[in-house]
Amino acid sequence: MKFSYVSHLYCPKCSETYSTEEENHLCTCGSPLLVAYNLDELRGKFTADDLLTRAPDLWRYHELLPVRQNNNVISLGEGMTPLVDLPALGKDMSIPRLLMKDEGVIPTGAFKARGAAVGVSKAKELGVKELAMPTNGNAGAAWSLYAARAQMSSTIIMPVDAPSITRNECALSGANLFLVNGLISDAGKIVAEAVKEKGLYDVSTLKEPYRIEGKKTMGLEIAEQLNWKLPDVILYPTGGGVGLIGIYKALQELKELGWIESDEQMPRLVAVQSEGCAPIVEAWEQGLHESSFWENSETIAFGINVPKAIGDFLVLDALYETNGCAISVDDDSLLQEQQRIAELEGAFVCPEGAASFLAARKLRDKDWIKEDEQVVVLNTGAGIKYPDTVNFEVPTLEPGDSI
Numbered sequence: 102m103k104f105s106y107v108s109h110l111y112c113p114k115c116s117e118t119y120s121t122e123e124e125n126h127l128c129t130c131g132s133p134l135l136v137a138y139n140l141d142e143l144r145g146k147f148t149a150d151d152l153l154t155r156a157p158d159l160w161r162y163h164e165l166l167p168v169r170q171n172n173n174v175i176s177l178g179e180g181m182t183p184l185v186d187l188p189a190l191g192k193d194m195s196i197p198r199l200l201m202k203d204e205g206v207i208p209t210g211a212f213k214a215r216g217a218a219v220g221v222s223k224a225k226e227l228g229v230k231e232l233a234m235p236t237n238g239n240a241g242a243a244w245s246l247y248a249a250r251a252q253m254s255s256t257i258i259m260p261v262d263a264p265s266i267t268r269n270e271c272a273l274s275g276a277n278l279f280l281v282n283g284l285i286s287d288a289g290k291i292v293a294e295a296v297k298e299k300g301l302y303d304v305s306t307l308k309e310p311y312r313i314e315g316k317k318t319m320g321l322e323i324a325e326q327l328n329w330k331l332p333d334v335i336l337y338p339t340g341g342g343v344g345l346i347g348i349y350k351a352l353q354e355l356k357e358l359g360w361i362e363s364d365e366q367m368p369r370l371v372a373v374q375s376e377g378c379a380p381i382v383e384a385w386e387q388g389l390h391e392s393s394f395w396e397n398s399e400t401i402a403f404g405i406n407v408p409k410a411i412g413d414f415l416v417l418d419a420l421y422e423t424n425g426c427a428i429s430v431d432d433d434s435l436l437q438e439q440q441r442i443a444e445l446e447g448a449f450v451c452p453e454g455a456a457s458f459l460a461a462r463k464l465r466d467k468d469w470i471k472e473d474e475q476v477v478v479l480n481t482g483a484g485i486k487y488p489d490t491v492n493f494e495v496p497t498l499e500p501g502d503s504i
């Protein structure tokens with residue numbers, strides 16, 4: 102058995118193919134590239150039973166990941182996060198079969214660790230020494246920390262408003278860190294210039310093909326945790342949309358491998374955005390296959406403040422193909438939802454996760470989600486990474502006071 106059954110890179114727009122043995126970023130047509138595997142060769146050789154004795158991290162699916170040599174794997178133990186039952190919240194929103202895939206408990210406290218682990222490992226395999234990226238915070242934190250573990254240097258540019266803890270994570274890891282008085286799109290332009298001038302390895306969202314593969318493992322895990330049955334609906338807080346594209350890709354690969362029955366319905370995928378930045382929602386409502394740049398975007402759910410995603414057409418295709426939808430929520434209501442989740446379930450979810458729970462509630466109210474459906478919500482990070490979004494007046498006592 103080979104460690105990886107990776108085959109090649111292909112362009113989902115023009116079908117051009119590329120090698121996984123050398124650095125590749127975008128297709129010459131400008132599209133992101135996707136990773137293909139030799140699934141025909143793997144079918145029958147690799148079965149779900151093989152997983153039973155493997156460690157509970159995302160490398161348990163190494164055959165379906167792009168790293169060819171085991172010794173290039175850079176891992177902090179990421180993956181196999183819990184799929185948690187939420188009976189009280191489910192009752193409150195009339196979705197009794199509500200589940201949370203909790204990415205708050207992964208190294209670096211956000212699901213970005215998955216993309217970083219696989220992306221940095223593949224970069225190491227390709228001989229990369231210096232990587233660069235724009236970020237809304239969590240991805241930069243994860244990539245700079247994993248890069249440090251791989252003895253690689255990183256250049257990270259993030260908006261000044263990005264969560265300060267993510268800034269500290271990058272700085273602690275020894276990254277060349279810069280803040281930009283603007284949005285991730287402004288950071289992206291500066292990175293693109295630096296990449297050209299200094300020959301850095303560009304790991305901007307979807308300009309690097311392997312991050313999706315890391316995020317794909319969320320889909321593999323959800324399927325494994327549900328014993329190779331699929332839920333009815335999966336809600337995902339969508340910025341660049343990498344996780345949603347990855348989950349969809351994972352489920353397609355599992356079907357091709359025969360681990361999921363071919364007649365099993367795909368879950369309806371839901372892209373959740375904020376009312377202050379909802380380009381995918383706008384495009385989906387108009388039935389379009391591409392989004393337009395969202396001017397003056399703003400939201401407290403910082404990870405989903407992406408005014409124009411380079412892989413928007415892949416996100417929209419996944420929504421159309423699965424009869425899913427896109428929906429936006431407002432910041433005040435998502436903060437109320439965040440508090441309700443903590444009160445009812447003891448889970449301190451990130452604002453992006455809270456947005457997705459609120460979206461589930463709204464879709465249930467509209468009867469788009471039915472009461473008997475099984476619904477998985479991605480909480481993409483730990484609430485404790487965003488201390489500034491929570492503000493309470495708490496009484497202060499003097500020594501000797503009583504309550």
Ligand SMILES: Cc1ncc(COP(=O)(O)O)c(C=O)c1O
Pocket residue numbers: 211213237238239240306338339340341342343344345403404405451453454481482
């Ligand atoms: C906590 C959190 N949730 C969701 C997202 C959006 O991720 P994606 O690019 O996969 O849409 C981000 C991205 O920064 C994030 O940090």
Ligand SMILES: [Zn+2]
Pocket residue numbers: 112113114115116117128129130131132
């Ligand atoms: Zn192309």
